[in-house]
Amino acid sequence: MNSRLPWGLMNSSSTPCAPDQLHGIHQAVIQWFSRAGRDLPWREPACSPWGVLVSEIMLQQTPVVRVLPIWREWLDRWPTPADLAAASPADVVRAWGRLGYPRRALRLHAAATEIADHHDNQVPENHSELLALPGIGSYTAAAVAVFAFGQRYTVVDTNIRRVQARLFSGKALPSKTLTAAETRLADQLMPEDIAESVKWNQSVMELGALVCTARSPKCDECPVFDQCAWIAAGRPEPDYVPKGQSWHGTDRQVRGAIMAVLRHSPSPVSVDLLLTDRAGAEQLASRIENPGQQTADMLEKLWALPAPLEQRERALGGLLKDGLATRHGDEASLPS
DNA sequence: AAGCCGTGGAC
DNA sequence: TGTCCAAGGCT
DSSP states (O other): OOTTSGGGGSOTTSOSSOHHHHHHHHHHHHHHHHHHOOOOGGGSTTOOHHHHHHHHHHTTTSOHHHHHHHHHHHHHHOOSHHHHHTSOHHHHHHHHTTSSOTHHHHHHHHHHHHHHHHSTTSOOOOHHHHHTSTTOOHHHHHHHHHHTTOOOOOOOOHHHHHHHHHHTTOOSSOOSSOOHHHHHHHHHHSOSSHHHHHHHHHHHHHHHHHTSOSSSOOGGGOTTGGGOHHHHTTOOOOSSOOOOOOOTTSHHHHHHHHHHHHHHOSSOEEHHHHHOOHHHHHHTGGGOOOOOHHHHHHHHHHHHSOOOHHHHHHHHHHHHHTTSOEEETTEEESOO
16 A cells, blocks of 8 residues: 555545555565575475474574574474473583574473373374463464464464554554554455465565565565555654663573573582672682683683672562472572 | 563664 | 664553
């Protein structure tokens, strides 16, 4: 839709743009994907639903390039849900490496256990059953239903939201939080044909990832530049400033540093060592017995953080609460 | 519903 | 260097 047409005056229950124009957009975006879409292993027809599910969890807030090598390791090591379920949480968290948000690893492990125990080791095709699994929310449930099982289901991720905001709403960015209107729009935009709807979901997501990006969109490469409402409106600025994620000095930073120590350490780590700072570490030097060079490096980084004891305790407490760490006596380790 | 939860590449 | 942000989910 663009300013040459009066669709913007229509109410929210109407169609987003003329049927003919929508069909043209479908064809243009899907054709673009067939030419410019990336060859990713979880898009191979031979990839199992389990492989798709693992990829979707890993891709939550983590870029493709960082997921690729870990995904391959996981599928080689744990080719079915039961294989992952048989592993210990500690091994799972270590294999997760530095993908970030390690709670995802625990939830995926829990989901694998549930699939192995209650779904005959087969990833469920039903959207409601997918949604009931730990770590699987509305996006991931829809993504697995669509990309693993070829269903016609409305997928709404950050890429699709951004493309919709620009192409149809003429805004630079989608709203801060997902709205019912966005989901309704995504639903209205989907082709009726099942196979086409799958391609559409895949293609729009890829367009948002490669061309219609958050910063510096490559509009000169866009297959629907001429139809874009944001372009027609003169590329207006966002009507709000995205709130950046703080990092330095936060509990998250301390949690990350503690997790790095636990991941690298082959044996439980003294809680005193985890909770002290650089100055305190001097006094504890006599208690450090061959932690291993890598563990020592991670400890150094943890000690170097400008975090008071109270914050270090809070961070470790959070990890214990989340099941990412366990404590036995005066030692802590990854959960066994 | 607004904030929390990791990590590192790009600019 | 600092800031932004990436196929979200959970509380």
